Amino acid sequence: MNGDWKPGQRIPIEHELADQYRCSRMTVNKALSALAERGMILRRRKAGSFVASQQIDRTVMDIQDISTEAELAGHAHAHRILKRRIEKLDASSAALLREKPGAEVLRLQCLHLVDGKPNAIERRIIMLDAVPLAKDESFATVPPAKWLLAQVPWSKARHIIRAVSADPATARLLETERGDACLTLIRQTWQNGRTVTYVEITHPGDRFQFAGDFQPAEQEMPDYSSWRNAT
Amino acid sequence: MNGDWKPGQRIPIEHELADQYRCSRMTVNKALSALAERGMILRRRKAGSFVASQQIDRTVMDIQDISTEAELAGHAHAHRILKRRIEKLDASSAALLREKPGAEVLRLQCLHLVDGKPNAIERRIIMLDAVPLAKDESFATVPPAKWLLAQVPWSKARHIIRAVSADPATARLLETERGDACLTLIRQTWQNGRTVTYVEITHPGDRFQFAGDFQPAEQEMPDYSSWRNAT
DNA sequence: GGCCCGCTTTTGTCTATACAAATAGATATA
DNA sequence: TATATCTATTTGTATAGACAAAAGCGGGCC
Incomplete structure (x- = not known):
């Protein structure tokens, strides 16, 4: 109409x-x-x-795995595992994940390179009771995000996008200046109500952005027109 | 299944x-x-x-008008028009909007306050051929986003989310430190293929974030929580 | 081989009907 | 007046049947 x-x-x-x-x-x-x-x-x-009052702007963003995104865009992607440690979930992390402390988790830190340049730091927590196979995976060849997607079909995800200033460690790894603006994506995924993984992916602000398009109805709904010229 | x-x-x-x-x-x-x-x-x-082979992470983000969002959350919102000028679209802005230069536009700059604290700077371009009524509107009482939504039903929107460092002017207005990370939302809206408006909204990174949830299929989400009073 | 043309499979959509579930508004009751 | 209960309305969902539209497949033909 x-x-x-x-x-x-x-x-x-x-x-x-x-x-x-x-x-x-x-x-x-x-x-x-x-x-x-x-x-x-x-x-x-x-x-x-x-x-509906047209005040809500609903945007669909395709937030992909870094390696997949890079490959699709024709860029070379590589990653390096910087840290990999099995530990008990401490109190502050537990609060972040809204889980109870003490659970066995795999903590990963990983640097992503696109066309040879540092593009993101990935800091990840994997709940080992949800993904026991991760205990024996080195993630040396397959990046964690890709491996997890193949292993565990997630059923719910929560995303937060933030801007933060690079702390010294982050700045060094991303080869940017300390204090520079970075774009951080936080993602927590669940399966059947249990947390699978929690990840913070920090991109240098001058090399990354999120984009999304939206067309509300009309164009994509040919149903409409058939109402008008009905028999 | x-x-x-x-x-x-x-x-x-x-x-x-x-x-x-x-x-x-x-x-x-x-x-x-x-x-x-x-x-x-x-x-x-x-x-x-x-x-589907590639598990694309598709996230729906509700990106609302600042004033509406603040009101919904029970916060006080106010805005101050800092600049308001009618001019011809210059070359660099035209490239940004993917429009041709020379078109008559209204250029606005506006500071948003939530609970008395600076929360965002809005830099907006309104295409006057698409919204001629804007020429006579001061935007002193109704914020530009709200006024435009009421005037022009947009049919397409494009969003970009970026992290940037606050330049001196921005830092002063947002009462934050120069160089601090800021979260910028860029939005361009069209109606019938014509650009209506282009806006950059810059938030202080320590006071703002975007969030989105997604549940793929299976259980539907009864979304009547966002019920609005109908006439 | 390469091209054209139907055949058939599979999805896309509409119809008419039926009943279930939620709930706004009316009515009865305390 | 306030609260509980009933009822009628409206949406939600399922069913079987029918035909349309796209497209993979093979046959015939050059």
């Missing part, structure tokens, strides 16, 4: 729309459900469907 | 699945279509459905 309804306004019930556009209620329902999933309208049983 | 299929593998055709799970093909189709929409599987007519 071409903007003929205003935000907050209630739209006709499915049965009326079905009559109006001479199609079945199932068809209307499918179209409206799609709109609802994209946040264009809000629906409640018995109350009806309402045009 | 609990992880019993591997990437690249073909999954049974809809009719077989319907038989296997004792449900109608429509139900299977709906489920598989949902998986396809989330990128979990790939489907081709006559060829079949395949488990």
